[in-house]
Amino acid sequence: MTQFSIVVPTLNESENIDLLLTRIFALNIPFDKFEVIFVDDGSNDGTPEKIRTWQKYSNIHLIERHGKPDLATSILQGAGAARSDIIVVMDADLSHPHEQLNALVTPILKDQYDVVIGSRYIKGGRTLDWPFYRRLLSRVGGWLARPFCDVSDATSGFFAFRRELAATVSEQAHGYKILLEILMANDSTLRIKEIPICFRDRAYGTSKLSFPHQLAYLQRLLTLAGGKVSRNTAGRFAIVGLLGVVVDTLVFQWMISRDAGLALAHFVSFFFAVSVNYALNSKWAFNEHHTGHLQWLQFSRFLIVGALALLLRGGVLALFVYVGHVPPSLAIFPAIIATAFINYLGSAFYVFPAEKNPPSSNMRWRVAALGVVLFCILLRLIYLGLAQLIPDEAYYWQYAQHMDLSFYDHPPMVAWLIWMGTAILGNNEAGVRVGAFICSLIAMGYLYAYAKNLHDKATALRTLMIFSVLPLGFASGFFMTPDAPLVAAWIATLYFMERALVADQRSAWLGMGVAFGLGLLSKYTLSLLGLAALVFVIIDAGARRWIWRSHPYLAVTLALIIFSPVLIWNFQHEWVSFMFQSTRHVSNDGQFSVHYLLIYIMILLTPVGFVAAMQILFSRNYRDMGVSQHMLKDRKRLFVQIVTGVPFFIFLVFSIFDHPKFHWTGPVWLAVLPTIAWMIGQTGNLEKFTKWLQKAWRPTIGACMFAYALILHYVVLGIPGAPYHLFTEHYFWRETTREVEQIVEEVRQLTGQEPVIVGMSKWSIASSLYFYNHARGNLDIRSRNLFGDSGAMYNFWFPAQYPINRPIIQVGMKPVHLEQIREGDNLKQMLIHPDEIKYRNIYRNGIFLRQIYYRISAGLH
Incomplete structure (x- = not known):
């Protein structure tokens, strides 16, 4: 009885047929256990004739196709003619x-797996003799397929x-990657095994792979992921887009010529362009979706994509x-190009998605996660050097100007990162923040691995999505504060801690010691995670x-060495x-603030995230949520609850x-983020509250993305019609510094002396003035510690x-x-001949930003 069928597609392979069959028949496999089915795609070099010479063996078959060569079609036709189920x-x-x-067929014969893949990209696999460009x-x-498939190759x-899987492949399947069709058509339902293979470049004949095949692969990948992507839609979208570019550019240039301002000009021109684009895309480029009437769901989705594209551009x-x-x-042209990519992908996957053979819910979440994560990364990267500090x-930039082993109110990691960033990019916003951006990428890598260990790859992708959109993740990856390296170190410590304590990997203790030590160099808060462990x-x-082994103690020793x-x-x-961090709170008057703590958590997690976290933290059993436990074992659940619950209880x-x-x-x-992400992807008989949480995440994610882009x-650039009143006190220090410099110059001319500027806060005013004056360096800036109060590192x-x-200028x-x-x-008593308090309005391009208050004195007793 035939146990398995080997399907070999051919196109001008006459030089290889004899060698291939000789090697197969030389294997220690009885002839009656397998068959070889050649599917020829119109060879003109004598390949079919060469195969016929081997048909003296009853297990050699030839199928000759006529028409346009297509590898996927050939394989499916061969599978349809097979006499076996494998x-x-x-x-x-x-x-x-x-x-x-x-090695390929045995696991399937034993009913252990549904698909077994010979992989070049797992441990033990390799590729020989391939040129670099092919590799x-x-x-x-x-890499492009990895977010959608749980395999390496x-x-x-x-x-x-299994042969029945061929029936799940779409009728539209074409191209060179039939494995991709099978994997994505049966998303998350297959038992898959990869075995390492050594792939060698062909010795005879020529490769059939070409650049058009690569484009076809990309198009097919996007289609399988649920996008309305084809040559027709792409071409039509491009034509519509070019028309939109013309409208966009003309309106923008006209607005600029009328001194409308950058923000207003690009808002108005974008509005005209997208109006034209939507009308033509809905009726022509993606005309399968057009019914002749305005579809409000489709239109609302278009507005969401358009708003995000507008704010990014x-x-x-x-x-x-x-x-x-x-x-x-x-500059409007690269902005339009960036917008076009977002609009096209948003239209293809969200506004006008594929309706034939729609992907599974799990696949839609994968695509959404990928899009959200990439958008948040791109948003941070673009605005990294634009938004003022x-x-x-x-x-903390001041830390980097006074490098030391540590500092009074924080460990030194934030200073080290800023020092390295500014050494490369200069003393500007991008140089200060690039360390936070890199820390966020490191954090995402460890968070993905941690979530995958707890659950699976799809859950890990959703975890990255949640981390990217929650305020705790987005802010820590944008602002260069001690929280940026702390978050990266915390997640790395979690990853190694789970590997050591739950997976029982001895080598993980080394990583845990390094991550814990680096985390303590970032912020002392990480010690709470040690207590939880x-x-x-x-x-x-x-x-x-x-407890009775040396590994934990070696990890502690390593962490202390790093922390030294x-x-x-x-x-x-x-x-x-240490005294500052431990006694400053004890010495304060008692203040019941539990309600503030809960409000702050809601800000960091959003209300939906807060409810989900509390449900996981305080639920005795996941069955209480109507969720099966089959993916989360008891020890993993206990680990998540303890490493979350212990620090939370202390706070x-x-x-x-x-x-x-x-x-x-x-x-x-x-x-707890991976468990929240896991709950989002659950289906089946769930309780109403869990279903409500799942639905609530969609608007929450969209609202967070829009809020970050809008802010x-x-x-x-500003928002046309929106005044600057939210940041009156704590922002726009570049413009404020210029105004303070004018005040200083007036005092210099009046007194002939160099005044002392005193920022009337612990450190925020002085540091902001220092940063935005450092290029000129013409101000003598102090903190309010000059009046006897604490100025932290000042x-x-x-x-x-x-x-x-000398004259003193107080700035508040x-x-x-x-x-x-x-x-x-009464600070007035300390000052010599103090003047009255005055204020100045701060403007940018004629737009009011804020006020700054100041007082001039002749000196200080």
Whole structure:
């Protein structure tokens, strides 16, 4: 009885037929156990005749196709003619290792797997004798498919599968990658195994792969993912897009010539262009969806895509105009091109998706996750160097100007990252923030691996999506504060901790020690995760055995060695940093703040994320949610609940007696994100509340993306008609610094002396003025520690000295800041001949931004 059928598509392979069959028949496989089906695609070199000479063997068959050559069609036709239930696909060019045929079919014969793939890209697999460009194309093709397929080599041509799977392949299937068709048609339902193979380049004949085949592969991949992508739609969209470019450019140039301003010009021109595009795309480019009437769901989706594209293109426009110094009339073109990509992909996958053979819910979530993550990365990357620094970032930039082993209020990692970023990109916003951006990419890599270990690849992709859109993830990847490296180190520690304590991998302790040490160099908060690990070891019987082994203690030793710069600095400075972090809250008056803590968590996670996290954290069993536990074992569930619950409990107790800062608990929720993402993808008989949470995530994700894009566009280019009143006190320090410089110049001319500028805050005003004046360096800037209050690191950098016989200019965000530091203070008594408090309005391009308050004195007693 025939156990498996080998399907070999051929096109001008006459030189290889004899060698191929000789090698197959030389294998220790009885002839009656297999058959070889050649499907010829119109060879003109004598390939069919060569095959017929072997048909003396009853298990050799030839099918001759007529028409346009197509590999996928040939394989499907061969599978349809097979006499067995197991199909093996291999090339005729001797590139596939025939000796591994048994390894391919045996797992399927034993009913262990549905598909077995000969993989070039897993451990033990390799490719020989291929030119570089072929290797690159193959790798890129595999990488593009990885988000949609749970295999390493989705473009392999050497694989085995159950014959009934051929019936699941779409009738529109074409091209060179039939394996991709099978995998994506049966998303997440197949048992798949990959075995390593050595792939060799052909010795005889010529390759049939060409650039058009690569484009066809890309188009087919996008179609299988659910996009309305074809040559017709792409061509029509391009024609419509060109017409939109003409309209966009003409309106933009006309608006600019009327001095309308960059933001207003690009808003209005975009509105005219997309109006034309939507009308033509709905009626012509994607005409299958047009019914002659306005479809409100489709139109609302179009508005969402258009709004996101508009706000992103504003960043591209500003990047070219403000950073590249390109005239607006030329900068509009790259902005339009960036918009076109977003509009096309948004239209193909979201506004006008494929209705024939729609993808599964799991596949739609994969596509959505990929789109959301890429958009958030692109948004951050574009606006990274455009948005002005917030005062916190300017303060940590000051760290980098006074490099040390550690600092009074934070460990040194943030300073080291800023120092490296500015050394490469310069002392500008991009140089300061590039470290945060890199930390976010590292965090996403470890979070993906952590989520995949807990659940599966699809869940890992959704986890990245949630992390990218939640405020705790987006903000930590944009602003260069200690939270940026802390989040990366926290996730890395979680990953190695789960591998060590749950998966019992001894080597993970080394990674855990390194990640924990780097995390302590970022922020002392990571110590809470160490406490959570200890609690897990005590509670979990499987992890308890590590108490008696050396690995945890070696990890602690390694972490302390990495943390040693902070220990040395504190030893040199009488442990002031540790004292500051431990006693400042104890000494404060008690303030019940649990309600504030919960509100701050809702801000970090959004209300929907907060509810989901609380449900997972406090639910005794996932069955309480109506969700099966088959994907989350008891130990993994316990691990997630402890590493989340222990730090949260500590913050909860703390908030009973003191007021926490809103961002403190951010890293705590990283451990639970994969379980939230897993719940999103669950189907079946779920309880109503769980279903409601799943539905609530869609508008939450969209709202978060829109909010980030809107805020960044608002602070960089503005929103036509929206005044700047939200950031009156704490933002726009570039323009404010210029105004302060004018005040200083007036005092210089009036007194003939160099005045001292005192930022009337602990460090935010002084640091912001320092950063935006550093290029000129013509200001003597101090913090309010000059008046005897704490200035954090300013106490070390610029200790107070009395008296001062030079003019003093106090700068504050509110008038009260110039009068007193603490209740009962009277700063006026310390000043020599203080003037009255004055203010100046700050403008940018004639638009009011904020006010700055100042007072001039002759000196300081």
